[in-house]
Amino acid sequence: MFEESAVIRWRKYTDRYRLIGNACKACGETYYPAKEQCPCGGKEFAAQQFSGKGRLLTFTEVKAAPEVFESKTPYVIGIVKLDEGPKVGAQICDANAGDLKIGQRVEAVFRKFYASGETGVLHYGTKFRPVF
Amino acid sequence: MVERKVAVIGVGITRFGEVWEKGLRQLLAEAELQALADARINPEKVDMIFTGNMCGGEFAGQEHLGGMASSILNLNVASTRVEGACASGSLAFRQGLMAIESGRADMVLVNGVEKMTDVSTEHVTTGLMGAGDEEWEGFQGFTFPGLYALMAKAYMNKFGLSRKQLAAVAVKNHFHGARNPIAQYRKEITLDDVYKSMMVAEPLTLLDCSPITDGAASVVLCNAETAKQYCEAPVYVAGSGQASDTLALAERSELHHVKATRLAKTQAFAQAKITVKDLDLVEVHDCFTIAEIMAMEDLGLCGNGKAGRLVEQGQTYFDGKTPVNTSGGLKACGHPVGATGVKQVVEVVQQLQGKAGKRQVKGAEIGVTHNVGGSGATVVVNVFKRGLP
Numbered sequence: 370m371f372e373e374s375a376v377i378r379w380r381k382y383t384d385r386y387r388l389i390g391n392a393c394k395a396c397g398e399t400y401y402p403a404k405e406q407c408p409c410g411g412k413e414f415a416a417q418q419f420s421g422k423g424r425l426l427t428f429t430e431v432k433a434a435p436e437v438f439e440s441k442t443p444y445v446i447g448i449v450k451l452d453e454g455p456k457v458g459a460q461i462c463d464a465n466a467g468d469l470k471i472g473q474r475v476e477a478v479f480r481k482f483y484a485s486g487e488t489g490v491l492h493y494g495t496k497f498r499p500v501f
Numbered sequence: 502m503v504e505r506k507v508a509v510i511g512v513g514i515t516r517f518g519e520v521w522e523k524g525l526r527q528l529l530a531e532a533e534l535q536a537l538a539d540a541r542i543n544p545e546k547v548d549m550i551f552t553g554n555m556c557g558g559e560f561a562g563q564e565h566l567g568g569m570a571s572s573i574l575n576l577n578v579a580s581t582r583v584e585g586a587c588a589s590g591s592l593a594f595r596q597g598l599m600a601i602e603s604g605r606a607d608m609v610l611v612n613g614v615e616k617m618t619d620v621s622t623e624h625v626t627t628g629l630m631g632a633g634d635e636e637w638e639g640f641q642g643f644t645f646p647g648l649y650a651l652m653a654k655a656y657m658n659k660f661g662l663s664r665k666q667l668a669a670v671a672v673k674n675h676f677h678g679a680r681n682p683i684a685q686y687r688k689e690i691t692l693d694d695v696y697k698s699m700m701v702a703e704p705l706t707l708l709d710c711s712p713i714t715d716g717a718a719s720v721v722l723c724n725a726e727t728a729k730q731y732c733e734a735p736v737y738v739a740g741s742g743q744a745s746d747t748l749a750l751a752e753r754s755e756l757h758h759v760k761a762t763r764l765a766k767t768q769a770f771a772q773a774k775i776t777v778k779d780l781d782l783v784e785v786h787d788c789f790t791i792a793e794i795m796a797m798e799d800l801g802l803c804g805n806g807k808a809g810r811l812v813e814q815g816q817t818y819f820d821g822k823t824p825v826n827t828s829g830g831l832k833a834c835g836h837p838v839g840a841t842g843v844k845q846v847v848e849v850v851q852q853l854q855g856k857a858g859k860r861q862v863k864g865a866e867i868g869v870t871h872n873v874g875g876s877g878a879t880v881v882v883n884v885f886k887r888g889l890p
Contacts, residue, residue: 381636385636402637426655426756427651427652427654427655427658427756428651429647429650429651429653429654429702429703430703431642431643431644431647431702432699432700432702433622433626433644433646433701434623434626434642434644435623435626435627435630435639435642435644436626436627437627438642439623441642446641446643446647448651448750448751448756456751456752457637457751458638458641458651458749458750458751459641460641460642466703471654471658482640482642492640494641
Protein backbone atom coordinates (compact mmCIF):
# COMPACT_ATOMS: atom_id res chain seq x y z
CA MET A 370 0.00 0.00 0.00
CA PHE A 371 0.85 3.61 -0.33
CA GLU A 372 1.67 6.07 2.40
CA GLU A 373 -1.15 8.58 2.95
CA SER A 374 -1.16 12.32 3.54
CA ALA A 375 -3.48 14.01 6.09
CA VAL A 376 -5.66 15.30 3.23
CA ILE A 377 -6.28 11.79 1.94
CA ARG A 378 -7.45 10.69 5.37
CA TRP A 379 -9.67 13.77 5.78
CA ARG A 380 -11.33 12.93 2.44
CA LYS A 381 -12.20 9.45 3.71
CA TYR A 382 -13.86 10.38 7.01
CA THR A 383 -17.33 9.15 6.08
CA ASP A 384 -16.69 5.86 4.31
CA ARG A 385 -13.55 4.64 6.04
CA TYR A 386 -14.32 5.67 9.63
CA ARG A 387 -18.11 5.84 9.93
CA LEU A 388 -19.28 2.87 7.86
CA ILE A 389 -21.44 5.07 5.67
CA GLY A 390 -22.13 3.79 2.17
CA ASN A 391 -25.14 4.46 -0.03
CA ALA A 392 -28.45 3.06 -1.26
CA CYS A 393 -29.83 3.35 -4.79
CA LYS A 394 -33.00 5.49 -4.80
CA ALA A 395 -34.41 3.51 -7.75
CA CYS A 396 -34.03 -0.13 -6.61
CA GLY A 397 -33.07 0.17 -2.94
CA GLU A 398 -29.87 -1.89 -3.25
CA THR A 399 -27.30 -0.90 -0.58
CA TYR A 400 -23.58 -0.41 -1.19
CA TYR A 401 -20.51 -0.30 1.00
CA PRO A 402 -18.30 1.25 -0.17
CA ALA A 403 -20.62 3.76 -1.88
CA LYS A 404 -21.19 3.26 -5.61
CA GLU A 405 -21.33 5.89 -8.36
CA GLN A 406 -23.66 4.00 -10.73
CA CYS A 407 -26.13 1.23 -9.84
CA PRO A 408 -26.35 -1.87 -12.11
CA CYS A 409 -30.14 -1.14 -12.27
CA GLY A 410 -29.31 2.09 -14.10
CA GLY A 411 -29.95 4.33 -11.10
CA LYS A 412 -27.68 7.32 -10.61
CA GLU A 413 -29.31 8.84 -7.52
CA PHE A 414 -28.28 7.59 -4.12
CA ALA A 415 -29.03 8.29 -0.46
CA ALA A 416 -26.41 7.92 2.29
CA GLN A 417 -26.74 4.60 4.13
CA GLN A 418 -25.38 3.88 7.60
CA PHE A 419 -24.33 0.25 8.08
CA SER A 420 -24.67 -1.52 11.41
CA GLY A 421 -21.20 -3.10 11.21
CA LYS A 422 -22.65 -6.51 11.99
CA GLY A 423 -22.09 -9.42 9.66
CA ARG A 424 -20.74 -12.89 8.92
CA LEU A 425 -17.21 -14.04 8.02
CA LEU A 426 -17.14 -15.57 4.49
CA THR A 427 -13.44 -16.46 4.31
CA PHE A 428 -10.24 -15.58 6.20
CA THR A 429 -6.50 -16.22 6.35
CA GLU A 430 -3.49 -15.27 8.46
CA VAL A 431 -0.95 -13.02 6.71
CA LYS A 432 2.67 -13.83 7.63
CA ALA A 433 4.49 -11.74 5.01
CA ALA A 434 3.22 -8.16 4.86
CA PRO A 435 3.77 -4.88 2.99
CA GLU A 436 6.27 -2.44 4.57
CA VAL A 437 3.92 -0.50 6.87
CA PHE A 438 2.26 -3.64 8.28
CA GLU A 439 5.46 -5.66 8.68
CA SER A 440 5.70 -5.12 12.44
CA LYS A 441 2.09 -6.32 12.85
CA THR A 442 2.54 -9.82 11.39
CA PRO A 443 0.98 -12.26 11.75
CA TYR A 444 -2.50 -10.77 11.43
CA VAL A 445 -5.81 -12.07 10.12
CA ILE A 446 -7.63 -10.71 7.06
CA GLY A 447 -11.06 -11.74 5.86
CA ILE A 448 -14.11 -10.93 3.80
CA VAL A 449 -17.22 -10.00 5.78
CA LYS A 450 -20.79 -10.09 4.49
CA LEU A 451 -22.59 -7.25 6.24
CA ASP A 452 -26.13 -8.01 7.43
CA GLU A 453 -27.46 -5.31 5.08
CA GLY A 454 -25.94 -7.15 2.07
CA PRO A 455 -22.60 -5.74 0.87
CA LYS A 456 -19.30 -7.63 1.31
CA VAL A 457 -16.14 -5.93 2.52
CA GLY A 458 -12.50 -6.89 3.03
CA ALA A 459 -10.99 -6.10 6.43
CA GLN A 460 -8.65 -7.22 9.17
CA ILE A 461 -10.15 -9.50 11.78
CA CYS A 462 -8.91 -8.54 15.25
CA ASP A 463 -9.11 -9.80 18.85
CA ALA A 464 -8.83 -13.45 17.76
CA ASN A 465 -6.30 -15.99 16.51
CA ALA A 466 -6.93 -17.57 13.12
CA GLY A 467 -7.29 -20.93 14.87
CA ASP A 468 -10.33 -19.70 16.84
CA LEU A 469 -12.23 -18.45 13.79
CA LYS A 470 -14.67 -20.32 11.56
CA ILE A 471 -16.20 -19.54 8.17
CA GLY A 472 -19.75 -18.33 8.86
CA GLN A 473 -18.71 -16.79 12.20
CA ARG A 474 -20.59 -13.65 13.42
CA VAL A 475 -18.42 -10.51 13.50
CA GLU A 476 -18.85 -6.81 14.33
CA ALA A 477 -17.02 -3.66 13.24
CA VAL A 478 -14.64 -1.84 15.60
CA PHE A 479 -12.63 1.37 15.17
CA ARG A 480 -8.92 0.52 15.46
CA LYS A 481 -5.38 1.79 14.98
CA PHE A 482 -3.81 0.56 11.72
CA TYR A 483 -0.22 1.78 11.71
CA ALA A 484 2.12 4.73 12.41
CA SER A 485 3.55 6.70 9.46
CA GLY A 486 7.32 6.73 8.91
CA GLU A 487 9.21 9.62 10.53
CA THR A 488 6.23 11.70 11.69
CA GLY A 489 4.69 8.77 13.55
CA VAL A 490 1.20 9.99 12.61
CA LEU A 491 -1.31 7.26 13.47
CA HIS A 492 -3.66 5.85 10.84
CA TYR A 493 -7.00 4.48 11.95
CA GLY A 494 -9.69 2.45 10.24
CA THR A 495 -12.33 -0.23 10.65
CA LYS A 496 -11.55 -3.81 11.62
CA PHE A 497 -13.97 -6.59 12.56
CA ARG A 498 -13.90 -8.74 15.69
CA PRO A 499 -15.64 -12.05 16.29
CA VAL A 500 -18.83 -12.18 18.37
CA PHE A 501 -18.82 -15.49 20.23
CA MET B 502 -15.85 -8.30 -37.35
CA VAL B 503 -12.19 -9.18 -37.59
CA GLU B 504 -11.01 -8.81 -41.17
CA ARG B 505 -7.31 -9.57 -41.08
CA LYS B 506 -5.64 -12.60 -39.48
CA VAL B 507 -2.48 -12.26 -37.43
CA ALA B 508 0.57 -14.51 -37.10
CA VAL B 509 3.48 -14.72 -34.67
CA ILE B 510 6.68 -14.85 -36.73
CA GLY B 511 9.36 -14.36 -34.12
CA VAL B 512 9.91 -14.78 -30.37
CA GLY B 513 12.55 -13.66 -27.89
CA ILE B 514 12.99 -14.28 -24.18
CA THR B 515 15.64 -13.60 -21.54
CA ARG B 516 16.65 -15.90 -18.74
CA PHE B 517 14.07 -15.56 -15.94
CA GLY B 518 15.31 -15.20 -12.37
CA GLU B 519 17.55 -12.95 -10.32
CA VAL B 520 19.32 -11.37 -13.28
CA TRP B 521 21.66 -9.08 -11.30
CA GLU B 522 23.85 -8.24 -14.29
CA LYS B 523 20.98 -6.68 -16.26
CA GLY B 524 18.70 -3.70 -15.62
CA LEU B 525 15.26 -2.96 -17.07
CA ARG B 526 16.69 -1.59 -20.34
CA GLN B 527 19.14 -4.45 -20.91
CA LEU B 528 16.42 -7.05 -20.31
CA LEU B 529 14.07 -5.31 -22.72
CA ALA B 530 16.81 -4.92 -25.35
CA GLU B 531 17.78 -8.58 -25.17
CA ALA B 532 14.20 -9.80 -25.73
CA GLU B 533 13.48 -7.26 -28.50
CA LEU B 534 16.63 -8.05 -30.49
CA GLN B 535 16.15 -11.80 -30.10
CA ALA B 536 12.57 -11.59 -31.40
CA LEU B 537 13.56 -9.49 -34.42
CA ALA B 538 16.43 -11.89 -35.21
CA ASP B 539 14.06 -14.86 -34.90
CA ALA B 540 11.66 -13.16 -37.34
CA ARG B 541 14.66 -12.35 -39.58
CA ILE B 542 13.69 -8.70 -39.90
CA ASN B 543 15.47 -5.39 -39.34
CA PRO B 544 13.97 -2.92 -36.82
CA GLU B 545 12.89 -0.65 -39.72
CA LYS B 546 10.20 -3.22 -40.64
CA VAL B 547 8.37 -2.57 -37.35
CA ASP B 548 5.31 -0.27 -37.62
CA MET B 549 4.35 -0.14 -33.97
CA ILE B 550 5.57 -1.26 -30.53
CA PHE B 551 3.56 -2.16 -27.42
CA THR B 552 5.30 -2.88 -24.12
CA GLY B 553 3.61 -4.46 -21.11
CA ASN B 554 4.99 -3.43 -17.72
CA MET B 555 3.46 -2.99 -14.28
CA CYS B 556 5.96 -1.41 -11.87
CA GLY B 557 8.79 0.22 -13.86
CA GLY B 558 8.46 3.39 -11.80
CA GLU B 559 8.10 1.65 -8.45
CA PHE B 560 10.86 -0.94 -8.91
CA ALA B 561 13.31 0.75 -11.31
CA GLY B 562 12.44 4.49 -11.22
CA GLN B 563 11.55 4.28 -14.89
CA GLU B 564 8.15 5.02 -16.42
CA HIS B 565 7.67 5.85 -20.11
CA LEU B 566 8.76 2.46 -21.39
CA GLY B 567 7.27 3.20 -24.80
CA GLY B 568 10.12 5.64 -25.30
CA MET B 569 12.64 3.14 -24.02
CA ALA B 570 11.46 0.31 -26.27
CA SER B 571 11.74 2.46 -29.42
CA SER B 572 15.05 4.09 -28.34
CA ILE B 573 16.71 0.69 -28.10
CA LEU B 574 15.88 0.06 -31.77
CA ASN B 575 16.59 3.65 -32.95
CA LEU B 576 13.01 3.94 -34.19
CA ASN B 577 10.56 6.83 -34.31
CA VAL B 578 7.42 4.70 -34.74
CA ALA B 579 4.44 4.70 -32.36
CA SER B 580 5.55 3.00 -29.15
CA THR B 581 3.22 2.62 -26.17
CA ARG B 582 3.43 1.17 -22.68
CA VAL B 583 0.41 -0.85 -21.54
CA GLU B 584 -0.45 -1.58 -17.90
CA GLY B 585 -2.97 -3.99 -16.41
CA ALA B 586 -1.13 -5.39 -13.37
CA CYS B 587 0.05 -8.98 -13.94
CA ALA B 588 -1.92 -9.07 -17.22
CA SER B 589 0.08 -6.15 -18.69
CA GLY B 590 1.94 -8.42 -21.13
CA SER B 591 -1.25 -9.90 -22.55
CA LEU B 592 -2.83 -6.47 -22.84
CA ALA B 593 0.19 -5.30 -24.88
CA PHE B 594 -0.21 -8.41 -27.03
CA ARG B 595 -3.90 -7.64 -27.62
CA GLN B 596 -3.09 -4.04 -28.57
CA GLY B 597 -0.66 -5.38 -31.18
CA LEU B 598 -3.20 -7.89 -32.39
CA MET B 599 -5.91 -5.25 -32.80
CA ALA B 600 -3.50 -2.84 -34.53
CA ILE B 601 -2.88 -5.42 -37.26
CA GLU B 602 -6.50 -6.63 -37.43
CA SER B 603 -7.66 -3.06 -37.93
CA GLY B 604 -5.18 -2.43 -40.74
CA ARG B 605 -3.39 0.33 -38.81
CA ALA B 606 -0.16 -1.71 -38.77
CA ASP B 607 1.35 -4.67 -40.67
CA MET B 608 4.23 -5.52 -38.36
CA VAL B 609 4.12 -5.05 -34.57
CA LEU B 610 6.68 -5.74 -31.86
CA VAL B 611 5.11 -6.74 -28.52
CA ASN B 612 7.21 -6.73 -25.34
CA GLY B 613 6.71 -7.55 -21.70
CA VAL B 614 9.30 -6.64 -19.08
CA GLU B 615 9.74 -6.36 -15.31
CA LYS B 616 12.83 -5.73 -13.18
CA MET B 617 11.96 -6.75 -9.63
CA THR B 618 15.08 -7.76 -7.70
CA ASP B 619 16.69 -4.32 -7.31
CA VAL B 620 14.30 -3.51 -4.41
CA SER B 621 13.47 -5.30 -1.12
CA THR B 622 10.84 -8.05 -0.85
CA GLU B 623 8.66 -5.76 1.32
CA HIS B 624 8.90 -3.07 -1.34
CA VAL B 625 7.85 -5.59 -4.01
CA THR B 626 4.91 -6.71 -1.84
CA THR B 627 3.88 -3.06 -1.48
CA GLY B 628 4.24 -2.34 -5.21
CA LEU B 629 2.33 -5.44 -6.30
CA MET B 630 -0.50 -4.51 -3.96
CA GLY B 631 -1.18 -1.70 -6.45
CA ALA B 632 -2.89 -4.45 -8.47
CA GLY B 633 -5.58 -4.64 -5.79
CA ASP B 634 -8.02 -1.99 -4.58
CA GLU B 635 -5.87 0.58 -2.73
CA GLU B 636 -8.52 1.69 -0.23
CA TRP B 637 -10.41 -1.56 0.38
CA GLU B 638 -7.52 -4.03 0.17
CA GLY B 639 -4.17 -2.17 0.28
CA PHE B 640 -4.97 0.09 3.23
CA GLN B 641 -6.48 -2.87 5.10
CA GLY B 642 -3.13 -4.72 5.03
CA PHE B 643 -4.10 -7.25 2.37
CA THR B 644 -1.39 -8.92 0.28
CA PHE B 645 -1.64 -10.94 -2.93
CA PRO B 646 -0.83 -14.24 -1.23
CA GLY B 647 -3.51 -13.17 1.28
CA LEU B 648 -6.13 -12.51 -1.41
CA TYR B 649 -5.49 -15.85 -3.12
CA ALA B 650 -5.50 -17.57 0.28
CA LEU B 651 -8.98 -16.10 0.85
CA MET B 652 -10.05 -17.57 -2.50
CA ALA B 653 -8.40 -20.90 -1.62
CA LYS B 654 -10.27 -21.08 1.69
CA ALA B 655 -13.57 -20.25 -0.04
CA TYR B 656 -12.84 -22.91 -2.71
CA MET B 657 -11.88 -25.54 -0.11
CA ASN B 658 -15.00 -24.75 1.91
CA LYS B 659 -17.14 -25.33 -1.19
CA PHE B 660 -15.41 -28.26 -2.91
CA GLY B 661 -13.01 -29.76 -0.36
CA LEU B 662 -9.60 -29.51 -2.06
CA SER B 663 -6.82 -31.43 -0.25
CA ARG B 664 -3.42 -30.04 0.75
CA LYS B 665 -1.83 -32.73 -1.42
CA GLN B 666 -3.80 -31.70 -4.52
CA LEU B 667 -2.75 -28.08 -4.08
CA ALA B 668 0.91 -29.01 -3.54
CA ALA B 669 0.84 -31.30 -6.60
CA VAL B 670 0.41 -28.18 -8.77
CA ALA B 671 3.76 -26.81 -7.53
CA VAL B 672 5.51 -30.20 -7.88
CA LYS B 673 4.30 -30.55 -11.49
CA ASN B 674 5.29 -26.98 -12.42
CA HIS B 675 8.78 -27.46 -10.97
CA PHE B 676 9.08 -30.69 -12.98
CA HIS B 677 8.39 -28.65 -16.12
CA GLY B 678 10.64 -25.78 -14.98
CA ALA B 679 13.51 -28.24 -14.61
CA ARG B 680 13.12 -28.89 -18.36
CA ASN B 681 12.94 -25.24 -19.45
CA PRO B 682 16.36 -23.62 -20.04
CA ILE B 683 15.15 -20.07 -19.22
CA ALA B 684 13.20 -21.00 -16.04
CA GLN B 685 14.04 -19.41 -12.70
CA TYR B 686 13.84 -22.75 -10.88
CA ARG B 687 15.29 -25.57 -12.93
CA LYS B 688 14.85 -27.89 -10.02
CA GLU B 689 12.33 -30.57 -9.13
CA ILE B 690 10.65 -30.49 -5.72
CA THR B 691 8.58 -32.99 -3.70
CA LEU B 692 5.19 -32.73 -1.99
CA ASP B 693 7.08 -32.74 1.31
CA ASP B 694 9.11 -29.70 0.25
CA VAL B 695 5.86 -27.81 -0.32
CA TYR B 696 4.35 -28.87 3.02
CA LYS B 697 7.52 -27.93 4.92
CA SER B 698 8.18 -24.55 3.31
CA MET B 699 7.38 -21.39 5.27
CA MET B 700 3.69 -20.51 5.68
CA VAL B 701 2.88 -17.27 3.82
CA ALA B 702 -0.91 -17.07 4.16
CA GLU B 703 -2.68 -20.26 5.23
CA PRO B 704 -3.13 -22.59 3.27
CA LEU B 705 -0.43 -21.19 0.94
CA THR B 706 3.22 -21.87 1.78
CA LEU B 707 6.20 -20.26 0.06
CA LEU B 708 6.26 -23.07 -2.53
CA ASP B 709 2.60 -22.43 -3.38
CA CYS B 710 3.61 -18.91 -4.47
CA SER B 711 5.25 -17.62 -7.64
CA PRO B 712 8.61 -15.93 -6.97
CA ILE B 713 10.02 -12.42 -7.50
CA THR B 714 11.61 -12.45 -10.95
CA ASP B 715 13.50 -10.32 -13.47
CA GLY B 716 12.81 -11.01 -17.12
CA ALA B 717 11.55 -9.88 -20.50
CA ALA B 718 9.86 -11.51 -23.48
CA SER B 719 9.02 -10.24 -26.98
CA VAL B 720 7.06 -11.47 -29.99
CA VAL B 721 6.81 -10.14 -33.53
CA LEU B 722 3.28 -10.11 -34.97
CA CYS B 723 2.45 -9.63 -38.63
CA ASN B 724 -0.40 -9.74 -41.09
CA ALA B 725 -0.96 -13.48 -41.65
CA GLU B 726 -0.97 -13.05 -45.43
CA THR B 727 2.72 -12.16 -45.44
CA ALA B 728 3.84 -14.39 -42.56
CA LYS B 729 5.40 -17.09 -44.74
CA GLN B 730 7.80 -14.52 -46.24
CA TYR B 731 9.51 -14.27 -42.86
CA CYS B 732 8.93 -17.55 -41.08
CA GLU B 733 8.70 -21.19 -42.18
CA ALA B 734 6.36 -22.15 -39.36
CA PRO B 735 4.29 -19.13 -38.34
CA VAL B 736 1.85 -19.63 -35.47
CA TYR B 737 -1.54 -18.03 -36.00
CA VAL B 738 -3.71 -16.17 -33.50
CA ALA B 739 -7.03 -17.97 -33.84
CA GLY B 740 -8.95 -16.17 -31.11
CA SER B 741 -8.58 -13.66 -28.32
CA GLY B 742 -10.82 -12.55 -25.46
CA GLN B 743 -10.55 -10.03 -22.65
CA ALA B 744 -12.90 -9.42 -19.74
CA SER B 745 -13.05 -7.46 -16.49
CA ASP B 746 -14.53 -7.80 -13.03
CA THR B 747 -14.61 -5.70 -9.84
CA LEU B 748 -11.23 -4.39 -8.70
CA ALA B 749 -11.78 -5.58 -5.12
CA LEU B 750 -12.21 -9.32 -4.51
CA ALA B 751 -14.89 -8.76 -1.83
CA GLU B 752 -17.30 -7.18 -4.30
CA ARG B 753 -17.55 -10.29 -6.50
CA SER B 754 -20.59 -12.51 -6.31
CA GLU B 755 -18.46 -15.67 -5.87
CA LEU B 756 -15.00 -16.06 -4.40
CA HIS B 757 -14.13 -19.61 -5.51
CA HIS B 758 -13.72 -18.94 -9.22
CA VAL B 759 -12.72 -16.11 -11.56
CA LYS B 760 -15.68 -14.91 -13.59
CA ALA B 761 -13.59 -12.79 -15.99
CA THR B 762 -11.69 -15.94 -17.07
CA ARG B 763 -14.97 -17.60 -18.02
CA LEU B 764 -16.04 -14.55 -20.03
CA ALA B 765 -12.68 -14.10 -21.83
CA LYS B 766 -12.50 -17.82 -22.60
CA THR B 767 -15.98 -17.81 -24.13
CA GLN B 768 -15.00 -14.95 -26.47
CA ALA B 769 -11.66 -16.48 -27.48
CA PHE B 770 -12.97 -20.02 -28.03
CA ALA B 771 -15.94 -18.74 -30.08
CA GLN B 772 -13.68 -16.66 -32.31
CA ALA B 773 -11.30 -19.62 -32.78
CA LYS B 774 -14.26 -21.96 -33.35
CA ILE B 775 -12.84 -24.53 -30.93
CA THR B 776 -14.01 -26.39 -27.86
CA VAL B 777 -11.94 -27.42 -24.88
CA LYS B 778 -11.51 -30.89 -26.42
CA ASP B 779 -9.39 -29.40 -29.23
CA LEU B 780 -6.67 -28.08 -26.91
CA ASP B 781 -3.22 -29.66 -26.86
CA LEU B 782 -1.78 -27.45 -24.10
CA VAL B 783 -2.59 -24.45 -21.93
CA GLU B 784 -0.39 -21.87 -20.20
CA VAL B 785 -2.41 -20.60 -17.23
CA HIS B 786 -1.84 -17.87 -14.68
CA ASP B 787 -0.61 -19.84 -11.64
CA CYS B 788 0.57 -16.92 -9.50
CA PHE B 789 -0.44 -19.26 -6.65
CA THR B 790 -1.23 -22.98 -6.82
CA ILE B 791 -4.92 -22.31 -6.15
CA ALA B 792 -4.98 -20.00 -9.18
CA GLU B 793 -4.07 -22.92 -11.48
CA ILE B 794 -6.85 -25.04 -9.94
CA MET B 795 -9.41 -22.28 -10.53
CA ALA B 796 -8.08 -21.53 -14.04
CA MET B 797 -8.46 -25.18 -15.10
CA GLU B 798 -12.11 -25.11 -14.10
CA ASP B 799 -12.82 -21.63 -15.45
CA LEU B 800 -11.31 -22.61 -18.82
CA GLY B 801 -13.51 -25.70 -18.82
CA LEU B 802 -10.70 -28.31 -18.71
CA CYS B 803 -12.79 -30.10 -16.07
CA GLY B 804 -15.93 -29.62 -14.02
CA ASN B 805 -16.14 -27.41 -10.91
CA GLY B 806 -14.33 -28.96 -7.96
CA LYS B 807 -12.57 -31.55 -10.15
CA ALA B 808 -9.22 -29.89 -10.98
CA GLY B 809 -7.43 -31.14 -7.86
CA ARG B 810 -8.04 -34.75 -8.82
CA LEU B 811 -6.77 -34.18 -12.39
CA VAL B 812 -3.54 -32.67 -11.07
CA GLU B 813 -3.10 -35.41 -8.46
CA GLN B 814 -3.49 -38.09 -11.16
CA GLY B 815 -0.66 -36.51 -13.17
CA GLN B 816 -2.87 -35.64 -16.13
CA THR B 817 -1.50 -32.10 -16.41
CA TYR B 818 2.15 -33.08 -17.03
CA PHE B 819 3.55 -32.32 -20.53
CA ASP B 820 2.99 -35.96 -21.56
CA GLY B 821 -0.40 -36.23 -19.82
CA LYS B 822 -3.90 -35.93 -21.22
CA THR B 823 -4.20 -32.17 -20.54
CA PRO B 824 -0.78 -30.48 -20.35
CA VAL B 825 -0.85 -27.35 -18.18
CA ASN B 826 2.04 -24.89 -17.81
CA THR B 827 4.77 -26.73 -19.70
CA SER B 828 7.00 -23.64 -19.23
CA GLY B 829 6.98 -24.29 -15.49
CA GLY B 830 4.27 -21.66 -15.12
CA LEU B 831 4.63 -18.55 -13.01
CA LYS B 832 5.54 -20.88 -10.15
CA ALA B 833 8.79 -22.37 -11.52
CA CYS B 834 9.56 -20.40 -14.69
CA GLY B 835 9.13 -17.19 -12.65
CA HIS B 836 6.77 -14.22 -12.69
CA PRO B 837 8.27 -10.94 -13.91
CA VAL B 838 4.76 -9.49 -13.80
CA GLY B 839 4.70 -7.37 -16.97
CA ALA B 840 6.53 -10.05 -18.97
CA THR B 841 4.40 -13.06 -17.97
CA GLY B 842 1.65 -12.67 -20.58
CA VAL B 843 4.20 -12.44 -23.40
CA LYS B 844 6.23 -15.34 -21.97
CA GLN B 845 3.10 -17.49 -22.16
CA VAL B 846 2.81 -16.67 -25.88
CA VAL B 847 6.50 -17.52 -26.40
CA GLU B 848 5.98 -20.92 -24.72
CA VAL B 849 2.89 -21.80 -26.74
CA VAL B 850 4.57 -20.70 -30.01
CA GLN B 851 7.66 -22.81 -29.25
CA GLN B 852 5.43 -25.80 -28.42
CA LEU B 853 3.44 -25.44 -31.65
CA GLN B 854 6.69 -25.13 -33.63
CA GLY B 855 8.06 -28.30 -32.00
CA LYS B 856 10.91 -26.38 -30.36
CA ALA B 857 10.14 -27.09 -26.69
CA GLY B 858 12.89 -29.69 -26.17
CA LYS B 859 12.53 -31.92 -23.12
CA ARG B 860 9.04 -30.62 -22.30
CA GLN B 861 7.67 -30.87 -25.87
CA VAL B 862 4.00 -31.84 -26.14
CA LYS B 863 3.93 -34.33 -29.03
CA GLY B 864 2.15 -33.09 -32.14
CA ALA B 865 0.79 -29.95 -30.45
CA GLU B 866 -1.44 -27.97 -32.83
CA ILE B 867 -3.63 -25.77 -30.65
CA GLY B 868 -2.52 -23.95 -27.51
CA VAL B 869 -4.08 -21.40 -25.16
CA THR B 870 -2.67 -18.66 -22.94
CA HIS B 871 -4.52 -17.35 -19.86
CA ASN B 872 -3.25 -14.26 -18.04
CA VAL B 873 -4.84 -12.64 -14.96
CA GLY B 874 -4.40 -9.12 -13.59
CA GLY B 875 -4.71 -8.80 -9.80
CA SER B 876 -7.18 -11.20 -8.20
CA GLY B 877 -9.21 -11.38 -11.43
CA ALA B 878 -10.23 -7.82 -12.37
CA THR B 879 -8.55 -8.24 -15.78
CA VAL B 880 -8.23 -11.49 -17.75
CA VAL B 881 -6.97 -12.24 -21.25
CA VAL B 882 -7.35 -15.61 -23.01
CA ASN B 883 -5.71 -16.24 -26.41
CA VAL B 884 -5.94 -19.24 -28.74
CA PHE B 885 -3.04 -20.14 -31.07
CA LYS B 886 -2.99 -22.58 -33.99
CA ARG B 887 -0.16 -24.11 -36.01
CA GLY B 888 -2.11 -23.90 -39.28
CA LEU B 889 -3.93 -20.94 -40.77
CA PRO B 890 -7.27 -20.62 -38.94
